[in-house]
Amino acid sequence: MKPMTIGRLSSAAKVKVTTIRYYESIGLMGTPDRSASGQRLYGGVDVERLSFVRHARELGFSMDAIKDLIGLQTEPDQDCSAVDTIAQKQLAEVQKRLAQLEALERELKRMIENCRGGKVGGCQVMAAINDHSECETDKHERLKPL
Amino acid sequence: MKPMTIGRLSSAAKVKVTTIRYYESIGLMGTPDRSASGQRLYGGVDVERLSFVRHARELGFSMDAIKDLIGLQTEPDQDCSAVDTIAQKQLAEVQKRLAQLEALERELKRMIENCRGGKVGGCQVMAAINDHSECETDKHERLKPL
DNA sequence: GATACAGTCTACAGCGACTGTAGAGGCAAG
């Protein structure tokens, strides 16, 4: 197999060129070979590794978690429970976030349903945002962006 | 009512001092009065406004949306439908995000259930992250952080 | 060979929504 440039790797793994260079800079992809003129050269292994990273990102894993997973991947004889632990932790985070969002959804729906039109001055949606008191999702922890 | 310092406003509205200054810098809170020595001075109105911002943030509204809402709040005679539209949009985003996360939850659960222990080399979780093919959440759009 | 154009290179700034730091000055209680 002959090596490919960063652009080919990019379309093969569906990760942007700039992102690949970024991943290299944070040590997620090793330092690739270079052509005589200094262009990065990659092989099939890199496509796999980068696709792995992409899918893990799509599953919401943090960069740190992904680094750990890649580290484990290179030691296939270790016990699999470390991997399991990372995945479990990720699932727990997803479920926590789901619960938050479900509460949010209920609250937004309630706000909107109570709105019967009219002027902003008497708007129930505004009132709902103002009166945090009656609200089921009270004492939120800081909500991360959607 | 006598004015309060930023620290009092902070505890009254449950928004950090630094965050209040940040909100001021982006034009979310007007420029407050200052004491002779240059300390910011706030009144009850500011507590309300800041609490409104906090709750809107907790509901996941973007800063831009909040700016719009505050703008509307100061014109109580306008039609309420503008407020409704913003809330509807927010609800739609929450629901979209919920759907993504539910798909994620299913996939993570499936991965973890298939894991029967053993070595990393044969780990089904790893395999699942590698094989994006069989996965129901294929062609994700970029997932925002949890 | 000349030219055009896409691809690649480095280095750095910017995004959102804050948080943290440094170093200086202000204010009230004991």
Next chain:
DNA sequence: CTTGCCTCTACAGTCGCTGTAGACTGTATC
């Protein structure tokens, strides 16, 4: 008057990238 917290400004850092500028490289067409 000292102690100890509060406030001030200004700027760097967070995360996971994305965008920009300006220069070089590689390939296809004439």
